[in-house]
Amino acid sequence: MTLPYPLARQPLSANAPVLRVENLCKHYGQVEAIKGISFRVFPGEIVGLLGVNGAGKTTTISMLLGVLEPTAGSIELSSVNLLRHRSQALAETNFAAVYAPLPGNLTVYQNLRVFALLYGVQDFSARLQSVLDAFDLHRFRDTKCGVLSSGEQTRVGLAKALLSRPRVLLLDEPTASIDPASAREIRTTIRRFAAQEQTGVLWTSHNMYEVEEVCSRVLFLYQGEIVLEGDPRKLPSEYGKPTLEDLFILVTRQPLNREQSWRARPS
Amino acid sequence: MNPARIAAILLRQLYLYRGSAARVVPLFAWVTIDMVLWGFMTKFLSSLAHTTYRFVPALLGAVLFWDFMTRVMQGVTTAFFEDVWSRNFLNIFATPITMSEYIAGLLLSSLSTSLVGLGVMIAVASAAFGLSFAAYGVIALPFVFVLLLSGMALGVTAIAIVLRFGPAAEWFIWPIPALLSPFACVYYPLSTLPIHLQWFARLLPPTYVFEGLRAAVAGHGFKGSLLVTALPLAGAYILLAYGIFARVFRHALQSGLITRYSAETVS
Numbered sequence: 001m002t003l004p005y006p007l008a009r010q011p012l013s014a015n016a017p018v019l020r021v022e023n024l025c026k027h028y029g030q031v032e033a034i035k036g037i038s039f040r041v042f043p044g045e046i047v048g049l050l051g052v053n054g055a056g057k058t059t060t061i062s063m064l065l066g067v068l069e070p071t072a073g074s075i076e077l078s079s080v081n082l083l084r085h086r087s088q089a090l091a092e093t094n095f096a097a098v099y100a101p102l103p104g105n106l107t108v109y110q111n112l113r114v115f116a117l118l119y120g121v122q123d124f125s126a127r128l129q130s131v132l133d134a135f136d137l138h139r140f141r142d143t144k145c146g147v148l149s150s151g152e153q154t155r156v157g158l159a160k161a162l163l164s165r166p167r168v169l170l171l172d173e174p175t176a177s178i179d180p181a182s183a184r185e186i187r188t189t190i191r192r193f194a195a196q197e198q199t200g201v202l203w204t205s206h207n208m209y210e211v212e213e214v215c216s217r218v219l220f221l222y223q224g225e226i227v228l229e230g231d232p233r234k235l236p237s238e239y240g241k242p243t244l245e246d247l248f249i250l251v252t253r254q255p256l257n258r259e260q261s262w263r264a265r266p267s
Numbered sequence: 268m269n270p271a272r273i274a275a276i277l278l279r280q281l282y283l284y285r286g287s288a289a290r291v292v293p294l295f296a297w298v299t300i301d302m303v304l305w306g307f308m309t310k311f312l313s314s315l316a317h318t319t320y321r322f323v324p325a326l327l328g329a330v331l332f333w334d335f336m337t338r339v340m341q342g343v344t345t346a347f348f349e350d351v352w353s354r355n356f357l358n359i360f361a362t363p364i365t366m367s368e369y370i371a372g373l374l375l376s377s378l379s380t381s382l383v384g385l386g387v388m389i390a391v392a393s394a395a396f397g398l399s400f401a402a403y404g405v406i407a408l409p410f411v412f413v414l415l416l417s418g419m420a421l422g423v424t425a426i427a428i429v430l431r432f433g434p435a436a437e438w439f440i441w442p443i444p445a446l447l448s449p450f451a452c453v454y455y456p457l458s459t460l461p462i463h464l465q466w467f468a469r470l471l472p473p474t475y476v477f478e479g480l481r482a483a484v485a486g487h488g489f490k491g492s493l494l495v496t497a498l499p500l501a502g503a504y505i506l507l508a509y510g511i512f513a514r515v516f517r518h519a520l521q522s523g524l525i526t527r528y529s530a531e532t533v534s
Contacts (some may be wrong), residue, residue, distance in 0.1 A: 028522075028523070058526075059523075062523070062526045065357075065361040066360070066361060066520075067356075067357060067360050067361055067520065067525045067526050068520060068523050068525070068526055069517075069520040069521045086363075086365075087269075087363040087364070087365050088363070090361065090362060090363040091363040093361075095361060097357070099357075100354075100357040100358055101354075102355075102358060103279075103349075103353035103355050103358075104353060105283060105286075105287075105353060106279070106282055106283070107282075110279075110282045113278065114275050114278055114279045114282070115275075115358070115362065117271045117272060117274055117275035117278065118271075118272050118275045118359075118362040118363065118364055119362055119363065120269070120271060120272075120363065160358075
């Protein structure tokens with residue numbers, strides 16, 4: 001079935017996930033990078049995807065962005081199957097990642113204009129003003145992205161990510177190169193955006209303070225599997241740890257006896 | 268196909284050309300030098316030969332048409348390289364743009380830059396060396412169209428090679444026109460080649476174009492059979508090139524090359 005473009009926005013139901021991942025696998029030859037993970041993200045929800053470097057976070061996000069084909073499994077973005085209707089599904093999402101800055105040889109305005117066309121943004125002028133306001137980018141409007149600081153480039157990437165008002169927002173370490181004051185503002189902006197637009201957000205970060213502040217749920221990824229899931233404010237005490245960071249270290253550093261040490265909840 | 272997404276690729280190119288003399292100058296500088304060099308060469312040969320053979324339309328015209336085809340190919344590859352050089356694959360291919368829209372954007376971008384080069388070549392060849400397109404008649408138009416299709420097919424094949432083998436493979440693709448020119452019979456009739464090479468030459472649509480143009484200049488009129496062979500052949504090469512790119516793109520999605528393109532290979 002061919003879906004019309006631009007895809008008419010269906011009313012959101014709080015019970016219907018904006019992102020549904022079922023049995024997702026990615027193999028590189030004999031190496032199983034992702035081993036059949038399943039999860040859902042609901043409208044307005046911010047879900048943290050946690051794990052050590054190499055756990056499979058970026059591989060998962062790449063598959064959700066349609067730039068890496070899964071070996072098996074399915075991905076639905078706003079109920080549109082990504083593998084069958086790639087273009088329509090990708091119109092429902094957007095992303096920002098520290099390793100994917102916008103082209104440095106175009107200005108902030110030029111980059112946002114080009115990506116607005118690519119994402120089919122209807123009210124570009126209004127959206128431009130909105131994202132420039134949100135990320136304090138007005139003074140850089142006509143500056144080439146390549147001469148901005150890394151933090152400013154990250155904010156431009158976030159502006160691009162919010163420009164299309166995506167139903168699903170994928171953020172791979174969005175505040176990695178941002179100073180603490182700006183990072184707090186960015187967290188506030190994204191939380192407000194998710195609540196207003198009822199956008200589901202999948203957020204990776206190594207900053208556990210940040211995760212506790214913004215995420216209502218976290219998924220711990222370890223060697224391509226989701227090994228733990230829950231509320232980041234309650235999980236540490238449930239597993240006898242004082243902080244989320246301590247739980248993170250426990251989960252990711254004790255793989256050999258994890259069944260005994262952390263999967264079994266303390267009485 | 269979504270016109271807005273094709274327009275996004277064109278707009279990006281326009282922004283890049285608007286702000287960069289390093290991109291604008293090559294549009295006309297090298298073709299102007301070629302016209303001047305071959306213009307004087309043609310005059311010299313005319314003075315030696317003492318025949319009625321019309322060197323200007325036959326030889327200088329051939330250089331002009333071959334340069335046009337080369338510019339078309341390079342227009343496609345250069346537009347693609349803008350994404351390679353700015354490490355923009357992830358941003359571009361995570362949008363709703365389809366592969367055919369992306370290719371269409373590159374082809375239209377190439378068409379616009381190549382027409383600038385063609386205009387400059389015609390102006391220089393006409394003003395400085397008296398090249399008159401009346402020598403070819405209206406048959407020049409469909410033959411130019413065949414060269415346009417051939418250049419596009421070469422360009423799409425070339426970007427497939429670069430996508431498959433990494434950015435360093437650009438050194439494979441720049442010499443492609445020079446490698447083909449001896450067999451495309453740009454400067455001499457097909458009968459000049461040994462029989463076994465004539466078979467290879469007949470597989471190249473430009474061979475028919477240059478045979479047809481030489482026949483027109485020699486007063487033998489329009490040979491429709493040449494066009495009837497060249498046009499479907501060029502169309503077939505466009506389809507073949509698209510198929511090759513589609514296959515390479517799919518491989519890049521499966522292997523993860525799109526997300527790790529700077530590594531050149533993921534194997």
